[in-house]
Amino acid sequence: MPRSLVLVFALLLHVGTAAAQSNVVAPPSSGNRLIRLARQMESDLVGKSERLPQYIEFFRSQLANDTRLFAFDVTASQAESGKVNLEGYVEFPQTRTGLVGFLTALGFEVSDEKVETLPSASLGKKAFGLVKATHTLCYDQPEKPREVMTDCLMGEPLFLLREEGDCLLVHSGEGYLGYVAAADVQRVDAQAFAEYPTENAVQLTSDYTLQDGLVLPLGAILKRLPSQKGSVSVALPGGKTVELPPGSCQPSRPTPGAIEKAVTSGQQLLGTPYHWGGKTSLGVDCSGLVQVSFATSGVQLPRDANQQFLLGQLVATRWYRDGLRRGDTLYFLGEYGRIRHTAIYLGDDRFLHAVMPKVTIGSFNPEHEDYDPKRTASFAFGKRLWP
Numbered sequence: 001m002p003r004s005l006v007l008v009f010a011l012l013l014h015v016g017t018a019a020a021q022s023n024v025v026a027p028p029s030s031g032n033r034l035i036r037l038a039r040q041m042e043s044d045l046v047g048k049s050e051r052l053p054q055y056i057e058f059f060r061s062q063l064a065n066d067t068r069l070f071a072f073d074v075t076a077s078q079a080e081s082g083k084v085n086l087e088g089y090v091e092f093p094q095t096r097t098g099l100v101g102f103l104t105a106l107g108f109e110v111s112d113e114k115v116e117t118l119p120s121a122s123l124g125k126k127a128f129g130l131v132k133a134t135h136t137l138c139y140d141q142p143e144k145p146r147e148v149m150t151d152c153l154m155g156e157p158l159f160l161l162r163e164e165g166d167c168l169l170v171h172s173g174e175g176y177l178g179y180v181a182a183a184d185v186q187r188v189d190a191q192a193f194a195e196y197p198t199e200n201a202v203q204l205t206s207d208y209t210l211q212d213g214l215v216l217p218l219g220a221i222l223k224r225l226p227s228q229k230g231s232v233s234v235a236l237p238g239g240k241t242v243e244l245p246p247g248s249c250q251p252s253r254p255t256p257g258a259i260e261k262a263v264t265s266g267q268q269l270l271g272t273p274y275h276w277g278g279k280t281s282l283g284v285d286c287s288g289l290v291q292v293s294f295a296t297s298g299v300q301l302p303r304d305a306n307q308q309f310l311l312g313q314l315v316a317t318r319w320y321r322d323g324l325r326r327g328d329t330l331y332f333l334g335e336y337g338r339i340r341h342t343a344i345y346l347g348d349d350r351f352l353h354a355v356m357p358k359v360t361i362g363s364f365n366p367e368h369e370d371y372d373p374k375r376t377a378s379f380a381f382g383k384r385l386w387p
Helices: 003-021 033-042 047-064 093-105 190-194 256-266 286-295 373-378
Strands: 072-080 084-090 108-115 128-131 133-141 148-153 157-164 167-171 179-182 185-188 199-206 221-225 232-235 242-246 249-252 313-317 329-333 341-347 352-354 358-363 379-384
Touching: 033 047, 033 093, 047 072, 047 093, 072 093, 084 093, 093 108, 108 128, 128 190, 148 179, 157 179, 157 185, 157 313, 256 286, 256 341, 256 352, 286 341, 286 352, 329 373, 373 379
Parallel strands: 084 108
Antiparallel strands: 072 084, 128 157, 128 185, 133 148, 133 179, 157 167, 167 179, 199 221, 199 249, 221 232, 232 242, 313 379, 329 341, 329 379, 341 352, 352 358
16 A cells, blocks of 8 residues: 555544543534624625614524523614614513624614613512412413413412513413513512522312302312311412312422432433433433433424423522422523523532533522523523423
8 A cells, every 4th residue: 555545544443532532512502693684685795774673583583592482672763863772671681782783783773771671670679470360361461352371370470571551471381482461460479489499389170159159160280288187278369368278279290200200310420421412421412411301201292492492380490589498490691592401400509401511510609619600691591391
Protein backbone atom coordinates (compact mmCIF):
# COMPACT_ATOMS: atom_id res chain seq x y z
CA MET A 1 0.00 0.00 0.00
CA PRO A 2 1.45 3.41 -0.87
CA ARG A 3 2.75 5.36 2.12
CA SER A 4 0.34 8.24 1.41
CA LEU A 5 -2.68 5.91 1.61
CA VAL A 6 -1.37 4.39 4.84
CA LEU A 7 -1.19 7.86 6.38
CA VAL A 8 -4.71 8.74 5.22
CA PHE A 9 -6.09 5.42 6.55
CA ALA A 10 -4.36 5.96 9.91
CA LEU A 11 -5.77 9.48 10.15
CA LEU A 12 -9.31 8.28 9.40
CA LEU A 13 -8.98 5.48 11.94
CA HIS A 14 -7.84 7.97 14.58
CA VAL A 15 -10.71 10.35 13.85
CA GLY A 16 -13.26 7.50 13.90
CA THR A 17 -11.92 6.17 17.20
CA ALA A 18 -11.97 9.61 18.79
CA ALA A 19 -15.56 10.16 17.63
CA ALA A 20 -16.63 6.80 19.05
CA GLN A 21 -15.10 7.66 22.43
CA SER A 22 -16.73 11.08 22.62
CA ASN A 23 -20.40 10.87 23.55
CA VAL A 24 -20.87 14.61 24.12
CA VAL A 25 -22.89 16.10 21.28
CA ALA A 26 -24.06 19.69 21.71
CA PRO A 27 -27.47 20.90 20.53
CA PRO A 28 -27.45 22.59 17.13
CA SER A 29 -26.35 26.20 17.23
CA SER A 30 -29.16 28.68 16.87
CA GLY A 31 -26.82 31.33 15.50
CA ASN A 32 -28.59 34.67 15.26
CA ARG A 33 -32.07 33.24 15.06
CA LEU A 34 -33.84 36.60 15.07
CA ILE A 35 -32.04 37.73 11.92
CA ARG A 36 -32.75 34.42 10.21
CA LEU A 37 -36.43 34.77 11.10
CA ALA A 38 -36.48 38.36 9.92
CA ARG A 39 -35.02 37.32 6.56
CA GLN A 40 -37.91 34.88 6.14
CA MET A 41 -40.23 37.88 6.16
CA GLU A 42 -38.02 40.39 4.33
CA SER A 43 -34.91 39.06 2.63
CA ASP A 44 -33.34 42.53 2.58
CA LEU A 45 -34.20 43.12 6.29
CA VAL A 46 -36.17 46.23 5.38
CA GLY A 47 -39.46 46.13 7.26
CA LYS A 48 -42.64 47.70 5.93
CA SER A 49 -44.90 49.51 8.40
CA GLU A 50 -48.09 48.21 6.77
CA ARG A 51 -46.91 44.65 7.49
CA LEU A 52 -46.40 45.13 11.23
CA PRO A 53 -49.42 42.93 12.15
CA GLN A 54 -47.99 40.09 9.99
CA TYR A 55 -44.56 40.47 11.58
CA ILE A 56 -46.01 40.17 15.09
CA GLU A 57 -48.13 37.17 14.15
CA PHE A 58 -45.13 35.49 12.52
CA PHE A 59 -43.03 36.06 15.63
CA ARG A 60 -45.84 34.69 17.80
CA SER A 61 -46.13 31.55 15.73
CA GLN A 62 -42.37 30.96 15.71
CA LEU A 63 -41.17 32.00 19.15
CA ALA A 64 -44.03 32.92 21.49
CA ASN A 65 -45.34 29.37 22.17
CA ASP A 66 -48.96 28.25 21.90
CA THR A 67 -51.25 31.14 22.91
CA ARG A 68 -53.63 28.58 24.48
CA LEU A 69 -50.89 28.10 27.06
CA PHE A 70 -48.82 31.31 27.08
CA ALA A 71 -50.20 34.83 27.41
CA PHE A 72 -49.30 36.98 24.39
CA ASP A 73 -51.36 39.87 23.03
CA VAL A 74 -49.34 42.65 21.43
CA THR A 75 -50.23 45.24 18.81
CA ALA A 76 -47.95 47.71 17.04
CA SER A 77 -48.41 51.21 15.65
CA GLN A 78 -45.91 53.50 13.96
CA ALA A 79 -45.56 57.13 15.03
CA GLU A 80 -44.82 59.99 12.63
CA SER A 81 -41.21 59.81 13.78
CA GLY A 82 -41.06 56.29 12.41
CA LYS A 83 -40.74 54.65 15.84
CA VAL A 84 -42.82 51.51 16.37
CA ASN A 85 -44.78 51.55 19.62
CA LEU A 86 -45.81 48.20 21.09
CA GLU A 87 -48.80 47.82 23.39
CA GLY A 88 -50.38 44.86 25.17
CA TYR A 89 -49.00 42.08 27.37
CA VAL A 90 -46.68 39.08 27.43
CA GLU A 91 -46.09 36.55 30.16
CA PHE A 92 -42.30 36.47 30.24
CA PRO A 93 -39.57 39.06 29.60
CA GLN A 94 -37.79 36.67 27.21
CA THR A 95 -40.76 36.95 24.83
CA ARG A 96 -40.66 40.73 25.10
CA THR A 97 -36.93 40.80 24.39
CA GLY A 98 -37.35 38.49 21.42
CA LEU A 99 -40.14 40.55 19.84
CA VAL A 100 -38.21 43.80 20.17
CA GLY A 101 -35.10 42.12 18.74
CA PHE A 102 -37.06 40.67 15.82
CA LEU A 103 -38.55 44.03 14.83
CA THR A 104 -35.17 45.71 15.32
CA ALA A 105 -33.67 43.17 12.91
CA LEU A 106 -36.23 44.41 10.36
CA GLY A 107 -34.88 47.93 10.74
CA PHE A 108 -37.49 49.41 13.10
CA GLU A 109 -36.81 51.56 16.12
CA VAL A 110 -38.99 50.02 18.80
CA SER A 111 -40.51 51.16 22.10
CA ASP A 112 -42.06 48.53 24.39
CA GLU A 113 -42.91 50.82 27.32
CA LYS A 114 -46.61 49.94 27.05
CA VAL A 115 -46.10 46.16 27.04
CA GLU A 116 -47.01 44.66 30.41
CA THR A 117 -45.23 41.58 31.74
CA LEU A 118 -47.70 39.37 33.58
CA PRO A 119 -48.94 38.69 36.18
CA SER A 120 -50.24 42.25 36.47
CA ALA A 121 -49.13 44.19 39.51
CA SER A 122 -52.71 45.43 39.83
CA LEU A 123 -53.75 41.99 41.12
CA GLY A 124 -52.02 42.76 44.40
CA LYS A 125 -51.34 39.96 46.86
CA LYS A 126 -54.44 37.97 45.89
CA ALA A 127 -52.98 36.74 42.62
CA PHE A 128 -54.29 33.18 42.98
CA GLY A 129 -57.73 31.65 42.89
CA LEU A 130 -59.90 28.60 43.55
CA VAL A 131 -63.07 27.86 41.61
CA LYS A 132 -65.96 28.23 44.06
CA ALA A 133 -68.83 27.54 41.65
CA THR A 134 -69.80 24.07 40.43
CA HIS A 135 -67.75 24.92 37.36
CA THR A 136 -66.74 27.95 35.34
CA LEU A 137 -66.11 28.06 31.60
CA CYS A 138 -62.79 29.42 30.42
CA TYR A 139 -62.99 31.52 27.22
CA ASP A 140 -60.47 32.79 24.68
CA GLN A 141 -61.59 36.40 25.26
CA PRO A 142 -63.71 38.25 27.82
CA GLU A 143 -66.39 39.50 25.45
CA LYS A 144 -68.71 37.78 22.95
CA PRO A 145 -68.31 36.33 20.37
CA ARG A 146 -65.90 33.98 22.08
CA GLU A 147 -64.79 30.36 22.15
CA VAL A 148 -64.68 28.00 25.12
CA MET A 149 -61.11 26.87 25.86
CA THR A 150 -61.82 24.52 28.78
CA ASP A 151 -64.06 23.98 31.82
CA CYS A 152 -62.73 24.55 35.34
CA LEU A 153 -64.29 22.51 38.14
CA MET A 154 -64.97 23.41 41.75
CA GLY A 155 -61.78 23.53 43.81
CA GLU A 156 -59.55 23.84 40.75
CA PRO A 157 -56.50 26.02 41.42
CA LEU A 158 -56.10 29.05 39.15
CA PHE A 159 -53.04 31.20 38.54
CA LEU A 160 -54.33 34.73 37.94
CA LEU A 161 -52.68 36.95 35.34
CA ARG A 162 -54.80 40.08 34.91
CA GLU A 163 -58.27 41.54 35.37
CA GLU A 164 -60.41 42.70 32.48
CA GLY A 165 -63.87 43.97 33.35
CA ASP A 166 -65.75 41.27 35.24
CA CYS A 167 -63.35 38.56 34.00
CA LEU A 168 -59.98 37.24 35.05
CA LEU A 169 -57.29 35.98 32.68
CA VAL A 170 -55.98 32.79 34.29
CA HIS A 171 -54.02 29.61 33.87
CA SER A 172 -56.39 26.76 34.66
CA GLY A 173 -55.40 23.64 36.56
CA GLU A 174 -53.94 21.94 33.47
CA GLY A 175 -52.24 25.16 32.37
CA TYR A 176 -54.74 26.32 29.74
CA LEU A 177 -55.03 30.06 29.35
CA GLY A 178 -58.33 31.93 29.20
CA TYR A 179 -60.89 34.23 30.78
CA VAL A 180 -63.21 33.11 33.57
CA ALA A 181 -65.95 34.99 35.42
CA ALA A 182 -64.44 36.72 38.43
CA ALA A 183 -67.62 35.98 40.41
CA ASP A 184 -66.87 32.25 40.17
CA VAL A 185 -63.42 32.60 41.74
CA GLN A 186 -62.38 32.73 45.39
CA ARG A 187 -59.32 34.99 45.22
CA VAL A 188 -56.57 34.18 47.71
CA ASP A 189 -52.98 35.07 48.49
CA ALA A 190 -50.02 32.70 48.10
CA GLN A 191 -50.29 31.36 51.66
CA ALA A 192 -53.98 30.48 51.38
CA PHE A 193 -53.34 28.98 47.94
CA ALA A 194 -50.67 26.70 49.39
CA GLU A 195 -53.01 25.68 52.23
CA TYR A 196 -55.60 24.27 49.84
CA PRO A 197 -53.57 21.28 48.64
CA THR A 198 -54.52 18.19 46.69
CA GLU A 199 -52.18 15.94 48.71
CA ASN A 200 -54.87 15.14 51.33
CA ALA A 201 -57.91 15.32 49.10
CA VAL A 202 -60.80 13.41 47.62
CA GLN A 203 -62.11 13.31 44.08
CA LEU A 204 -65.84 13.20 43.36
CA THR A 205 -66.86 9.99 41.58
CA SER A 206 -70.33 11.35 40.76
CA ASP A 207 -72.22 14.62 40.96
CA TYR A 208 -73.33 15.40 44.50
CA THR A 209 -75.94 18.08 45.23
CA LEU A 210 -75.88 19.91 48.57
CA GLN A 211 -79.02 21.02 50.38
CA ASP A 212 -78.57 24.59 49.17
CA GLY A 213 -78.58 23.34 45.55
CA LEU A 214 -74.84 23.69 44.93
CA VAL A 215 -73.59 20.80 42.82
CA LEU A 216 -70.18 19.27 43.54
CA PRO A 217 -69.27 17.93 40.09
CA LEU A 218 -67.86 14.59 39.05
CA GLY A 219 -64.07 14.86 38.88
CA ALA A 220 -63.70 17.80 41.28
CA ILE A 221 -60.81 17.47 43.74
CA LEU A 222 -61.54 18.93 47.17
CA LYS A 223 -59.50 19.28 50.33
CA ARG A 224 -60.25 16.57 52.88
CA LEU A 225 -60.61 17.39 56.58
CA PRO A 226 -60.57 15.11 59.64
CA SER A 227 -63.99 13.46 59.91
CA GLN A 228 -65.95 10.86 61.82
CA LYS A 229 -66.15 7.31 60.60
CA GLY A 230 -68.86 6.83 58.02
CA SER A 231 -68.59 10.24 56.36
CA VAL A 232 -66.05 12.39 54.55
CA SER A 233 -65.57 16.05 55.49
CA VAL A 234 -64.29 18.40 52.80
CA ALA A 235 -63.52 22.10 52.69
CA LEU A 236 -64.98 24.05 49.81
CA PRO A 237 -63.20 27.13 48.43
CA GLY A 238 -64.26 29.98 50.68
CA GLY A 239 -64.08 27.91 53.86
CA LYS A 240 -67.44 26.11 53.98
CA THR A 241 -67.25 22.54 55.32
CA VAL A 242 -69.59 19.82 54.02
CA GLU A 243 -70.06 16.14 54.74
CA LEU A 244 -70.05 13.67 51.85
CA PRO A 245 -71.12 10.02 51.84
CA PRO A 246 -68.06 7.81 51.23
CA GLY A 247 -69.59 6.38 48.08
CA SER A 248 -69.57 9.80 46.38
CA CYS A 249 -65.80 10.20 46.35
CA GLN A 250 -62.48 8.42 46.42
CA PRO A 251 -59.02 9.29 47.74
CA SER A 252 -56.94 11.44 45.44
CA ARG A 253 -53.35 10.86 46.37
CA PRO A 254 -49.95 10.69 44.69
CA THR A 255 -48.28 7.36 44.15
CA PRO A 256 -45.00 7.85 46.02
CA GLY A 257 -43.56 4.55 44.86
CA ALA A 258 -43.98 5.41 41.19
CA ILE A 259 -42.73 8.97 41.70
CA GLU A 260 -39.64 7.76 43.54
CA LYS A 261 -38.95 5.15 40.87
CA ALA A 262 -38.96 7.82 38.16
CA VAL A 263 -36.68 10.11 40.18
CA THR A 264 -34.30 7.28 41.09
CA SER A 265 -34.12 6.15 37.46
CA GLY A 266 -33.20 9.66 36.41
CA GLN A 267 -30.52 9.95 39.09
CA GLN A 268 -28.86 6.79 37.74
CA LEU A 269 -27.95 8.90 34.68
CA LEU A 270 -26.03 11.50 36.71
CA GLY A 271 -22.77 12.23 34.90
CA THR A 272 -24.01 10.82 31.58
CA PRO A 273 -22.62 12.83 28.64
CA TYR A 274 -25.00 15.28 27.00
CA HIS A 275 -25.95 13.98 23.57
CA TRP A 276 -28.46 15.88 21.46
CA GLY A 277 -31.29 13.44 20.70
CA GLY A 278 -29.87 10.75 23.01
CA LYS A 279 -31.85 8.58 25.45
CA THR A 280 -29.29 6.13 26.90
CA SER A 281 -26.43 5.96 29.39
CA LEU A 282 -24.11 6.55 26.42
CA GLY A 283 -25.58 10.02 25.98
CA VAL A 284 -28.86 11.79 26.72
CA ASP A 285 -30.46 15.19 26.20
CA CYS A 286 -32.83 17.03 28.55
CA SER A 287 -36.16 15.75 27.25
CA GLY A 288 -34.72 12.27 26.70
CA LEU A 289 -33.71 12.16 30.37
CA VAL A 290 -37.21 13.08 31.50
CA GLN A 291 -38.85 10.71 29.01
CA VAL A 292 -36.88 7.59 29.96
CA SER A 293 -37.07 8.35 33.70
CA PHE A 294 -40.85 8.43 33.72
CA ALA A 295 -41.11 5.48 31.34
CA THR A 296 -39.74 3.27 34.14
CA SER A 297 -42.90 4.12 36.11
CA GLY A 298 -45.18 3.39 33.18
CA VAL A 299 -45.68 7.03 32.17
CA GLN A 300 -45.10 7.49 28.44
CA LEU A 301 -44.17 11.08 27.59
CA PRO A 302 -43.71 12.72 24.17
CA ARG A 303 -40.16 13.24 22.95
CA ASP A 304 -39.61 17.01 23.12
CA ALA A 305 -39.80 19.43 26.04
CA ASN A 306 -42.47 21.63 24.44
CA GLN A 307 -44.59 18.50 23.88
CA GLN A 308 -44.06 17.15 27.41
CA PHE A 309 -45.22 20.49 28.81
CA LEU A 310 -48.74 19.76 27.55
CA LEU A 311 -49.18 16.95 30.11
CA GLY A 312 -50.02 17.15 33.79
CA GLN A 313 -51.35 19.66 36.31
CA LEU A 314 -49.86 23.14 36.54
CA VAL A 315 -48.38 23.49 40.03
CA ALA A 316 -45.76 26.23 39.73
CA THR A 317 -44.94 29.35 37.73
CA ARG A 318 -41.95 31.65 37.63
CA TRP A 319 -43.57 33.83 40.27
CA TYR A 320 -44.77 30.93 42.45
CA ARG A 321 -42.53 27.90 43.05
CA ASP A 322 -43.91 26.93 46.49
CA GLY A 323 -46.20 24.35 44.89
CA LEU A 324 -43.33 22.20 43.61
CA ARG A 325 -42.72 18.77 45.06
CA ARG A 326 -40.37 15.89 44.28
CA GLY A 327 -41.04 14.31 40.90
CA ASP A 328 -42.58 17.36 39.20
CA THR A 329 -41.38 18.25 35.71
CA LEU A 330 -39.86 21.69 35.13
CA TYR A 331 -39.87 23.77 31.94
CA PHE A 332 -37.50 26.57 30.98
CA LEU A 333 -37.49 29.19 28.24
CA GLY A 334 -34.83 29.88 25.67
CA GLU A 335 -33.38 33.31 25.03
CA TYR A 336 -36.40 34.53 23.07
CA GLY A 337 -39.23 32.91 25.00
CA ARG A 338 -39.71 29.41 23.52
CA ILE A 339 -39.67 26.31 25.77
CA ARG A 340 -36.18 24.89 25.26
CA HIS A 341 -35.34 22.87 28.36
CA THR A 342 -36.86 20.49 30.90
CA ALA A 343 -35.81 18.89 34.20
CA ILE A 344 -37.04 16.74 37.09
CA TYR A 345 -37.57 18.44 40.44
CA LEU A 346 -35.82 16.69 43.34
CA GLY A 347 -37.04 18.82 46.24
CA ASP A 348 -35.19 21.40 48.36
CA ASP A 349 -34.96 23.76 45.33
CA ARG A 350 -32.83 21.22 43.39
CA PHE A 351 -33.47 19.66 40.00
CA LEU A 352 -31.93 16.98 37.78
CA HIS A 353 -31.28 17.88 34.15
CA ALA A 354 -29.17 17.07 31.11
CA VAL A 355 -27.14 20.07 30.06
CA MET A 356 -23.79 20.44 28.34
CA PRO A 357 -21.52 18.62 29.03
CA LYS A 358 -23.36 16.06 31.24
CA VAL A 359 -26.37 15.22 33.40
CA THR A 360 -26.09 17.21 36.60
CA ILE A 361 -28.01 18.72 39.51
CA GLY A 362 -28.86 22.41 39.63
CA SER A 363 -30.59 24.56 42.21
CA PHE A 364 -32.89 27.58 42.37
CA ASN A 365 -31.37 28.60 45.71
CA PRO A 366 -28.51 31.16 45.57
CA GLU A 367 -27.17 29.75 48.84
CA HIS A 368 -26.56 26.30 47.32
CA GLU A 369 -23.22 25.51 45.72
CA ASP A 370 -25.05 24.04 42.72
CA TYR A 371 -27.12 27.22 42.21
CA ASP A 372 -27.95 27.74 38.54
CA PRO A 373 -28.75 31.42 37.89
CA LYS A 374 -29.38 30.84 34.18
CA ARG A 375 -32.08 28.23 34.78
CA THR A 376 -33.56 30.21 37.66
CA ALA A 377 -34.00 33.20 35.35
CA SER A 378 -35.46 31.10 32.52
CA PHE A 379 -37.79 28.88 34.60
CA ALA A 380 -41.39 29.14 33.35
CA PHE A 381 -43.65 26.38 34.73
CA GLY A 382 -43.79 23.23 36.85
CA LYS A 383 -46.20 20.39 36.00
CA ARG A 384 -47.31 17.32 37.97
CA LEU A 385 -48.06 14.02 36.27
CA TRP A 386 -49.75 12.48 39.32
CA PRO A 387 -52.75 13.78 41.34
